[in-house]
Amino acid sequence: MYGGGNTFEGIKPDEHTGEDPIQLAEFEARIDRGEKIEPSDWMPKLYRKQLIRMIEQHAHSEIIGALPEGTWITRAPGFKRKMALMAKVQDEVGHGQLLYSAAETLGKSREEMIDDLINGRSKYSNIFNYPTFTWADCCFISWLVDAGAIVNQLANAKGSYGPYCRALDRICAEESFHLKYGHHCVIYLASGTQKQRDMFQEALNRWWPPMMHFFGPSDKISVHTEILMKWKVKMGSNDDMRNQFLDMYVPKIWELGFTIPDPNLKKDTETGRWMYTEPDWEEFKRVINGDGPCNKERLEVRRIAEERGRWVREALRTPKTAYLTPLA
Amino acid sequence: MNHEAIKELLYKMADDQLILGHRNSEWTGFGPLLEEDIAFSSMAQDKIGHSLALYTILNDLGEQDPDTTAFTRTADQFHNTVFTELPNAEYDFSLIRHFLYDTAEALRFEMLGQSSFEPLAQLATKVRGELRYHTMHANIWVKQLGTATKESISRLQQSLEFALPYALGIFEPSPYESDLINDGIFEGEKALEEKWKKKVESLITQTQLQLPKWETITPHYGGRIGNHTEHLQPLLDEMSEVFNIDPTAEW
Amino acid sequence: MKSLDPRVNRLPQTGSANTTPKVPLDQFGTFQVFVQPKANKPFQHEGIVHAPNLEMAYVLAKEAFTRRFTCVSIYVAETRNIHVSVLTEGDDDAYDHVSEAAQEGKKASYEIFHMFKRGKQHQHVGTVEATNPNEALWLASKQLRTEKQVFNIWAIRTSDIRFTNQEDLDLWLTLPEKKFRDAAAYKGGEKLKTFLDASKK
Numbered sequence: 001m002y003g004g005g006n007t008f009e010g011i012k013p014d015e016h017t018g019e020d021p022i023q024l025a026e027f028e029a030r031i032d033r034g035e036k037i038e039p040s041d042w043m044p045k046l047y048r049k050q051l052i053r054m055i056e057q058h059a060h061s062e063i064i065g066a067l068p069e070g071t072w073i074t075r076a077p078g079f080k081r082k083m084a085l086m087a088k089v090q091d092e093v094g095h096g097q098l099l100y101s102a103a104e105t106l107g108k109s110r111e112e113m114i115d116d117l118i119n120g121r122s123k124y125s126n127i128f129n130y131p132t133f134t135w136a137d138c139c140f141i142s143w144l145v146d147a148g149a150i151v152n153q154l155a156n157a158k159g160s161y162g163p164y165c166r167a168l169d170r171i172c173a174e175e176s177f178h179l180k181y182g183h184h185c186v187i188y189l190a191s192g193t194q195k196q197r198d199m200f201q202e203a204l205n206r207w208w209p210p211m212m213h214f215f216g217p218s219d220k221i222s223v224h225t226e227i228l229m230k231w232k233v234k235m236g237s238n239d240d241m242r243n244q245f246l247d248m249y250v251p252k253i254w255e256l257g258f259t260i261p262d263p264n265l266k267k268d269t270e271t272g273r274w275m276y277t278e279p280d281w282e283e284f285k286r287v288i289n290g291d292g293p294c295n296k297e298r299l300e301v302r303r304i305a306e307e308r309g310r311w312v313r314e315a316l317r318t319p320k321t322a323y324l325t326p327l328a
Numbered sequence: 329m330n331h332e333a334i335k336e337l338l339y340k341m342a343d344d345q346l347i348l349g350h351r352n353s354e355w356t357g358f359g360p361l362l363e364e365d366i367a368f369s370s371m372a373q374d375k376i377g378h379s380l381a382l383y384t385i386l387n388d389l390g391e392q393d394p395d396t397t398a399f400t401r402t403a404d405q406f407h408n409t410v411f412t413e414l415p416n417a418e419y420d421f422s423l424i425r426h427f428l429y430d431t432a433e434a435l436r437f438e439m440l441g442q443s444s445f446e447p448l449a450q451l452a453t454k455v456r457g458e459l460r461y462h463t464m465h466a467n468i469w470v471k472q473l474g475t476a477t478k479e480s481i482s483r484l485q486q487s488l489e490f491a492l493p494y495a496l497g498i499f500e501p502s503p504y505e506s507d508l509i510n511d512g513i514f515e516g517e518k519a520l521e522e523k524w525k526k527k528v529e530s531l532i533t534q535t536q537l538q539l540p541k542w543e544t545i546t547p548h549y550g551g552r553i554g555n556h557t558e559h560l561q562p563l564l565d566e567m568s569e570v571f572n573i574d575p576t577a578e579w
Numbered sequence: 580m581k582s583l584d585p586r587v588n589r590l591p592q593t594g595s596a597n598t599t600p601k602v603p604l605d606q607f608g609t610f611q612v613f614v615q616p617k618a619n620k621p622f623q624h625e626g627i628v629h630a631p632n633l634e635m636a637y638v639l640a641k642e643a644f645t646r647r648f649t650c651v652s653i654y655v656a657e658t659r660n661i662h663v664s665v666l667t668e669g670d671d672d673a674y675d676h677v678s679e680a681a682q683e684g685k686k687a688s689y690e691i692f693h694m695f696k697r698g699k700q701h702q703h704v705g706t707v708e709a710t711n712p713n714e715a716l717w718l719a720s721k722q723l724r725t726e727k728q729v730f731n732i733w734a735i736r737t738s739d740i741r742f743t744n745q746e747d748l749d750l751w752l753t754l755p756e757k758k759f760r761d762a763a764a765y766k767g768g769e770k771l772k773t774f775l776d777a778s779k780k
Contacts, residue, residue, distance in 0.1 A: 030668055036698030038731070040666050066357035071584035073353055077571040077579035078395045079380045083373055083759040086353050090369035090646075097362040097643055101627045104609075110362075110629065111606045131583050135570045135579075162698040167626070174647055177762040184765035185579075191774035193577050255771075257778060297582055301358070304590050309360025311483065312419055315476035316361070316631040317607050324658040326609045326627040327733075328701065354586050363628050363639035370642040377757075415589065454756075457749030464747075465638050472635060566585055 002061040002125050002149050016046040016227060031232055036162035039105040039328065050233050052106045055164050059099035060117045060124035064298050065145075066092040068128055072138040084181050088142060091178065095171045102163040104326050118303045126284060127210045129292030136189055136196075136203035143182025144207070144249060148214050150175050151245050152236075160232035163328055183252070190256040197257075204253070205261045212262075212279040213287075215242040221281065246274040329511055331389060333504035334445055336407070337514055338389075340552050341436070342382035343408035344498075346398055347560070348429060349375030350567060351416055360419050367465060371426070374458045381455075385447045399571040403560040410551040411494035413560040420483035421491065423473065427466035427531075428495040432524045434459040439520065444512035467531055474535030481536050488537055496521070496547035608657060610636035612644050613703065615652040622654065622703040624692065633657060633741045641750060647760055650751050652743040660739040662712035664732035668697065673729045674720040680713035687736055689715035691723050694731035701733055712736070 023042045030037065037043060070089050076082040100110045116122040127145060132138050150172060157168035189200040216222060216238035228234040247267075253260060264277045287295070352372035359365025383394035391397060411429065416422045437459055440452040473480040499521035508514040525542060532539045550556070570579065582588050610630055613622040625644045630636035636655045645653055665676045673694075686708050692701040705723045709715035715734040743750075758764040 033669070035668055038666055038697060040663075063357070063362070067584070070357045070586070071582075072570070073356060074350065074566050074585060075569045077568075077573075078399065079376065080759065081579055083376050083380075084765075086356060086369060086373050086376070087760045089356050090366055090373070093357055093359075093362060093365045093369070094643060094646075097366065097628075098626055100362070104627075109606055133583060165698050166700060170625075177647075177760055177765070180762040180765035180767075184767040187767035187771050187774070188578055191770055191777075192579075193574055195574060196577060196579075255775070297580060297587070300580055301582075301587055301590065304592075305358045305360075308358075308418060308591070311477070311479050312360035312364075312473065313606070315473050315480035316635075318476075318631050322608065323606050324609050326658060327611065327661060327663065328624060354589075358586070358590070361629065363630065363643050366646070367639055367642040370646050373757075373759075377759075418591075454753060457752035460747070461638075461641065461750050468635055468638050472631065 002058040002065075002152060011046065011223075011225075011227065016044060019044050028230070031160045031230075036165060037160050038162045039325075044231075046227070047231055047233065048106055050228055051161055051164065052103055052108050054233065055099055055103040055106070055161075056108065056113045056116070057123050057125075059096050059103060059113065060122060061128065062092045062096035062099060064117075064124045064128045064302065066096075067298055067301060068130070068132045068294075069138050069141050071132045072135055075135070077135065081185070085138070085142075088178050088181060091174050095167075095174070098167040098170060099164075101326055102161075102167045105163045105328065107325060109323060114302075114306065118299055118306060120290065120299065123288060125214070126288050126292070127214050128298060129287050129295045130207070130210050131294050133206070134199050134203060136199035137207065139182060139185040139189060139200065140203045140207045141182070142178055143186050144211060144253075145214065146175055146178040146182055147249055148211065148241075148245050150179060151241055151248070152215070155235040155241065158232070159235050166328075186256065190258070201258055204258055208261050209279060209283070212242065212276065213281075213284045215239075215245065217281055217284065218278070243274050246276070250274070329445065329513070330504065330507045333502075333507040333511070334448075334513060335386065335389060335391070336502060336504050337508060338382050338386050338448075340407040340409070340502075342379045342386065342397075343406045344379075344412050344429075344433075345375045345382065346379035347406070347408045347563065348412040348425075349373070349379060350563065351412065351414075352422065352426070354416055355419075355422065364469075368422075368426075371430075371458075371462050371465065374455075374462070378451075378455060378458075381451050385451070388447070395571070396575075399568040400575060401564070403556045403564060404554040406554065406556065406560060406564070407552050408560075409494070409497045409500065410548055410555075410557055411491070411497055413551075413556060413563060414494065415559055417487075418483070420473075420480075421487040423466070423469055424484060424487040424491050425495075426462070427470045428491055428528065429498065430459070430462040430466050431527050431531075432495075432498050432520065434463045435523050435527065436514075436520055439515050439523075442512075443514060448513070470531060470537075471534055474532075474537045484535075485537050488532075489540065492540065492545050493548045496545060497549050497551060499524070500547070500549040500552040502552065607631045608636075608659075610640070610655045610657050611661060612636075612640040613654050613656075614644055614650055616649050618651050622652075624701040627658070628655070637741045645751065645754070646757075650754060652748065652751075654740050654742045656735045656740045660735055662715070662734040664716055666694075666731045668730070670728065673732050674724050677716045677720045677732070680711065680717045682710045682714060684710045686710050687738060689719075689734045689736050690740065691715065691719040692733040692735075693723075693727075693729045694733075695727055695729060697730055701731070706737065707734075 066089050073085055073089055076085040100113060104110060153168050153172050157165050159165060186200060189196045219237045219239045222238055225234050262277050267274050349372045352368060356369040359368055380394055383397050387393055437452040440448050443449040474484050499517040502517055505516045509516045607629055609627045611627055612625050614625045615622045628636050628639045628643055630639055640653055640655050664673045667673045688706050688708050690703060691705050691707060693704050694701045707715050707718040707722055709718050712734050716732055
């Protein structure tokens, strides 16, 4: 589950100069032909750097994303929900595994990436820094955060880097279960008792602002990423992704009789674009930089998991199987 | 066929699988290695699935529906062995419990493959592949960690010694032992225990772990008749927290 | 740490907030995983697992790559045992870069995999008997090359692969029944319709 958005920092003007012009031309021609880049290909330093950054953040978002829903894993009501939620949270860990592997093909090891995560040197999706107070919060994530992630991931799956695309194809196929399961849960809350309906309405009120943040800052204020668009690293603008999400899911939320907490939310029938209250980008920045309700806990939990698992991993290391970068 | 005897067998198997599956699911997202996090979670899901299948058979025998059975009873109404309800502690204990318990479970289902009670025989045949994976997984991990570093060997050794009395509690004698045997439903806890000891011995001898002499270990009984530790009721309260907001609601 | 997650509240407090920096690359081996989705389909590369040895790689790969969808068999091989051809682009065929290799040593069988399109997985296409990996690629160009363009070729000595044994085939027995991991098990349509009809009244 990943919404991009905070992936790219500004690119310094000199960062993509100094490459061999012939190799660069061949590389760009390959992308223009629609051929994927594979790990053993030559690639510009900036391409490698930004891809590592993006795939790594995506991977972190999966394993951190397992935590807010994991909050309810021992409390899911009834067998059907219990088994589904276990499988769903497990999938998030599985997606992390797939994505770290894809990033590894670019030359950064999983250990280094996880080290950067727990020491705060690497980011992950902002939305997972918010708490899941009730079962309904968990259902909101399963349905709508996954829905947002799928919008983003389907776009990224058309990108230029082979291993990332392959991982995303698999992830998107797996997430179709998440989305259906999440929607199913919310339908049951909507058509249930007043208490159940209220639970979801309250969750919706809490999660709407971070959901709007999920796709990243508005195009008006986000950094320029033309070169990354050209290289098919970034596949769509933040506002386009957000609009696509609103288009697909606002009607489904309304259909269930819930109120989205934004009085200005409506579709402009002429432009086909959604209009909404501008999200609070200051809060977005604050939370990304560590000052959200759950940032500390998320990293601390991950750190403890790493610490507790250390003796296990040490016992798995044998001189015979020194690390080799995966092939594909 | 003696239904009381069958129910007693089904309840303890189902409760074991539910409680241990629940415990093992607590590791999801906190595992020592991503690949292992995934594998351990799958096996926890299998266990919950087995418990559901067993409660469904009970339901067919006139007991309440699986959700009600699993989510509304109190600790003293549960028949799981105490072994399954103990907190996860560190991975060494969770792994040793997985090895000791699943070895017994795989053997039990293998024996039930020939049961005269058809639904159980069918289930046993169906889940044999899952149990094969569980024991394959447990064996290779215990072999690896039981022969690797000083720390891993000593952790596993300590957990093994702590776990064994509880593990023997799996085979707490049943009041229906002779009925089950005579009706060809199940060969009984005693026979299972003997097979289990052989399997455990053969695996442990392939490691640097030491197995204490069986006669020095006092089995921890009581779980099968509802005598539990202080750990079970909080587990159940947590498991049914949402369910009990409104047990008549559909979730 | 006081958390909404009861599991987190039970975590032991270990270590300090500052973890000791890791030695770079202090991780173990990588193994390539191949999956056969159906009995009549070829094995296909699906990804990697980290593991200390081939057997554990097999056990871990099973859940990492085949807990969903369909699978009848898998196999794994250590990354260092995969012999890789050049990677080509456009209409350049990888086999055009394979040159004749001398026979050296004993014959062994090699499994051959083709990448038919950049961005797609390598697929198993057949087996050759060769004395070394380069000869295996050369023999593959004679025996397994077809009209279809190939961008990259892998050769793995058969004895370096952990295959699924006959007695392991049961492992996927219940996979089709695990409906709780399947989107099709969550049809909310009926419930939704009843709800919408009721709310219209």
